[in-house]
Amino acid sequence: MPNNPPDISDHGYDRPSKSQVKRDMLALQDLGRQLVDLSPDQLKQLPLAEKLFDAVRAAQRITSREGRRRQIHYVGKLMRDADADAIRRQLDIWENGSREQTQAMHRLEALRDLLLRDDDALTQLLDDYPGADVQHLRALIREGRKEARANEALQAGQAPQRKHYRALFQALKSLDADTEQE
Structure with missing residues (x-):
């Protein structure tokens, strides 16, 4: 044996x-x-x-x-x-999802600032988002630039206007969200 x-x-x-x-x-x-x-x-x-x-x-x-x-x-x-793995995955999505959203917001803020500084940025944006409302975006950019010039002339202690600045961001945000849903 x-x-x-x-x-x-x-x-x-x-x-x-x-x-x-x-x-x-x-x-x-x-x-x-x-x-x-x-x-x-x-x-x-x-x-x-x-x-x-x-x-x-x-x-x-x-x-x-x-x-x-x-x-x-x-x-x-x-x-x-x-199901611990499913729970961990969801917790990870909640934790890391917020980082991704923050990065997306920073990207949109940078794009807004670029649009307010550079005319060629709108052309690039329209190439990236062909379904965008050109007239609405141009109006927001124009009003945002006027707002920025008016804010530069403010005296100390006066609150700057941000209405069109924020409206342009919201338009970019909705444009980005519409593209993600397609």
């Missing part, structure tokens, strides 16, 4: 180590703690079982430190049955 030595790489175990199980459970508790910090509207958007949703809402209402800690521990226990 041949004596096969056990494979050294797995030490004869066919399950995760106790340390790995504990790390996984702590990760689920941390995820549960993140859920407790969310608003009720955000919680409703996540794929949570009713029991888990109720436990998270209960943890949000608890003010006692020890009671809250125990409730978060219970939320972590309930997280074993939840």
Whole structure:
């Protein structure tokens, strides 16, 4: 009868180590703690079982430190049955989505400033957005430039006018949103 030595790489175990199980459970508790910090509207958007949703809402209402800690521990226990990957993906979208929106707003602000400085920028914009309302954009740019000249002549302490400046930004924002929907 041949004596096969056990494979050294797995030490004869066919399950995760106790340390790995504990790390996984702590990760689920941390995820549960993140859920407790969310608003009720955000919680409703996540794929949570009713029991888990109720436990998270209960943890949000608890003010006692020890009671809250125990409730978060219970939320972590309930997280074993939840789709943690889907929850993490949604949390990541909420966190990183705001960065993308901020970058888009900065890009539109830079485009607005360029349009107010340079006539050729409108030609480039119309090449990028062929469905844009040319007359409306020209009127906003013209009024925005007048507004800027008037603001330069203001005395100290007078509030600058920003009506057309903001209107041009909103027009660019809606133009960008219309393009994304197509």
